[in-house]
Amino acid sequence: MSVLLTGGAGYIGSHTALELLREGYDVVIADSLINSSYEAVKRLEILTGKDIKFYQIDIRDGEKLDKVFEENDIDSVVHFAGLKAVGESSVKPLLYYETNIDATISLCYAMEKHNVKRIVFSSSATVYGVPDFSPIPEDARRYCSNPYGWTKYMIEQILRDEATARGDWSVILLRYFNPIGADASGMIGEDQSGIPNNLMPYITKVAVGTLPYLRVFGNDYNTVDGTGVRDYIHVSDLARGHIAALEYGKDFVGSEAFNLGTGKGTSVLQLVNAFMKVNNIDIPYKIVERRPGDIDEYYGDPSKANKVLNWYAKHDIEDMCRDSWNFQKNNPNGYKE
Ligand code: NAD
Numbered sequence: 139m140s141v142l143l144t145g146g147a148g149y150i151g152s153h154t155a156l157e158l159l160r161e162g163y164d165v166v167i168a169d170s171l172i173n174s175s176y177e178a179v180k181r182l183e184i185l186t187g188k189d190i191k192f193y194q195i196d197i198r199d200g201e202k203l204d205k206v207f208e209e210n211d212i213d214s215v216v217h218f219a220g221l222k223a224v225g226e227s228s229v230k231p232l233l234y235y236e237t238n239i240d241a242t243i244s245l246c247y248a249m250e251k252h253n254v255k256r257i258v259f260s261s262s263a264t265v266y267g268v269p270d271f272s273p274i275p276e277d278a279r280r281y282c283s284n285p286y287g288w289t290k291y292m293i294e295q296i297l298r299d300e301a302t303a304r305g306d307w308s309v310i311l312l313r314y315f316n317p318i319g320a321d322a323s324g325m326i327g328e329d330q331s332g333i334p335n336n337l338m339p340y341i342t343k344v345a346v347g348t349l350p351y352l353r354v355f356g357n358d359y360n361t362v363d364g365t366g367v368r369d370y371i372h373v374s375d376l377a378r379g380h381i382a383a384l385e386y387g388k389d390f391v392g393s394e395a396f397n398l399g400t401g402k403g404t405s406v407l408q409l410v411n412a413f414m415k416v417n418n419i420d421i422p423y424k425i426v427e428r429r430p431g432d433i434d435e436y437y438g439d440p441s442k443a444n445k446v447l448n449w450y451a452k453h454d455i456e457d458m459c460r461d462s463w464n465f466q467k468n469n470p471n472g473y474k475e
């Protein structure tokens with residue numbers, strides 16, 4: 139029996155594949171490599187000593203996806219595949235709706251056809267929009283502020299409707315907060331091409347000398363030090379959350395959402411200072427204008443995942459900073475030679 143990971147060559151998918159393989163699961167990866175590299179899969183094979191069945195396909199192609207299900211004994215799916223750049227989604231909304239939603243519908247058709255009834259989906263804290271308060275529980279009001287967020291919102295609904303219609307499906311929606319860090323081996327990590335949008339990849343590119351300084355987007359927010367506050371979670375903790383969800387899904391019918399976060403907020407400057415201290419590296423920064431669309435502060439309430447999935451985030455901010463730098467330092471050009 140195998141777990142199919144769509145988008146399994148990407149940042150979170152590769153870390154989840156690694157944890158699954160370490161726990162003795164068989165995995166199959168289907169990824170178009172549009173935003174990732176086959177090198178990540180090769181490194182998973184080196185780290186685990188196992189061969190990984192890999193299909194370079196766009197999962198919107200139903201015929202190719204059928205072949206993946208025909209050739210493997212798949213009993214559950216973790217669905218990571220999709221586009222994720224918030225800013226780009228506002229410039230190219232149709233591309234985001236088309237890619238993310240069509241991919242999910244194509245996957246559901248294939249699951250129906252091949253009688254696969256369990257799916258774990260990569261949702262996001264972005265479905266809470268501008269939250270009324272933190273920590274945010276799963277039943278908080280949901281409303282999105284960009285097309286990327288709406289694709290997550292809509293896919294959650296599509297999967298819930300599918301669970302209701304099928305009657306015997308298990309649909310687990312995992313709402314991630316801000317994943318950072320890398321596997322402690324330093325072999326796999328986040329490899330954002332070009333100038334990164336997100337904070338930690340930007341910090342590591344400054345640390346490695348690719349970018350001259352960090353721009354801190356505003357220090358006049360109503361937060362501990364005026365800079366934006368987020369709930370950063372180590373990607374390896376997040377990866378283990380998928381295993382907990384898969385195990386829970388074995389005896390569960392219906393649909394259920396879980397926050398995967400630490401429940402703690404960290405400001406931009408707190409993260410930068412922790413990074414400098416733990417890695418003994420200077421990160422020059424300048425305070426610049428707020429980034430349009432940014433929220434001052436939010437963090438999740440993970441107590442439902444703690445109780446129901448028996449999942450807890452183990453790593454602290456220092457671990458996240460150390461491991462992010464470890465990957466970047468070992469791979470100054472990411473997965474490129
Ligand atoms: P990523 O870009 O590294 O991984 C996504 C993978 O999906 C890539 O390998 C890409 O090549 C693949 N892909 C995209 N479209 C595809 C398609 N049509 N067919 C096959 N493969 C396709 O991103 P990530 O950070 O690993 O995120 C994984 C999932 O988690 C995404 O759905 C993302 O929206 C979600 N998420 C990410 C974050 C975050 O901050 N990283 C936060 C919340 C949710």
Ligand code: UFG
Pocket residue numbers: 222224262263264314315316335336337338340352353354355356365366367368406429432
């Ligand atoms: N920031 C900077 N400088 C940078 C980049 C970010 O100061 O160069 C600040 C932002 O203003 C924000 C914080 O760092 O206060 C975090 O920003 P990120 O871009 O790393 O993360 P966001 O919380 O804005 O968004 C991320 C993902 C979204 C996801 C959301 C919720 O990019 O896809 O978390 O999970 F929806």
